Amino acid sequence: MDTDLKDGPAGTVAVLGATGSVGRTVCAALLRTGHRVLAVARRPALHTRAHAFVPLDVAAAGPGRLAALLDAHAVTAVVNATGGWGTTAEKMRSAHVDLPRRLAAGCAATGRRLRVVQMGSIHEYGPVEDGVLIGEDHVPGPLTPYGATKRAGSEHLLAESRAGRIDALVLRAVNVCGPHTTTASFLGVVAQRLRALAPGGTLTLDVAAARRDFVDVRDLAGAAVAALTAPGRSRVVNIGRGEAVPMADLVDVLVKVSGIDPAAVRLRPAEVTSKGGSWTCADIRLAADLLGWRPLIPLDASLRAMWEAAGAAEPPGGTG
DSSP, X not given: OBOOGGGGGGSEEEEETTTBHHHHHHHHHHHHTTOEEEEEESSOOGXXXXXXXXXXXXXXXXXXXXXXXXXXTTEEEEEEOOOOOOSSHHHHHIIIIIHHHHHHHHHHTTTSBOEEEEEEEGGGGOOOOTTOOBOTTOOOOSOOHHHHXXXXXXXXXXXXXXXTSSEEEEEEEOEEESTTOOTTSHHHHHHHHHHTOOTTOOEEEEEESOEEOEEEHHHHHHHHHHHTXXXXXXXXXXXXXXXXXXXXXXXXXXXHXXXXXXXXXXXXXXXXXXXXXXXXXXOOHHIXXXXXXXXXXXXXXXXXXXXXXXXXXXXXXXXX
């Protein structure tokens, strides 16, 4: 049942959620490294024209249909970049729990042990005390519905991997920035509001006194590519920069790269209401050891690329 992962670029990689901010970047990284790409999402987008594309709601697809799709395109590995913040418990369960279960069943139905790279979240650990470096062995605390459903989906894929039906790695990523970052994110909202600011106008932004670990979406995509051929399976690997940056500092950088007069933007203290508490900082040593990966793109360059992409003709990617 084992798929020879050493074949690398000779195989086709299916990217689920290919129209989202992470999925589209993973597709681009795969093309650059010589892989063939099967892009899968509910609806096509302009950038999916560069790949083979199949419109499919994986959360509603039966195992047989998904297995037939993977076989028809000779898929050797799958990157699951679906999901999103979700607005209801039902939507989060569908995206984060039901979909990974159907994915695992579909992959197993091919009769081949496919490598599945799950794009997970640092929020699967729950909130931590300020100053804590979050390692892969961190025992989760109370979880939000988002963190709980993301974790349930990841744990199911890992259980299926330990049972030998798939070959899974879960990448638990910190907050993401960079080009095409979803407008559902805090920085995406800030960029949107800055672009909407009229000449001579002023803007007040509510910013919590929180510190977050952020990674560029292109670095995250590089980690996904590395995970396709990484040794071992049934592992969780943290992906981040390994540093907690004050949110106010990130907003200041975004204002600077926008070219807007900083005097036109006022930051107002706000309560921490996000899903990650007041602090996130990932221990990324395993990513270096197992994947040979480290973050390369500085945050100022990432935020500049984010600003420029937000002004492009095509709207930022959603959740696929």
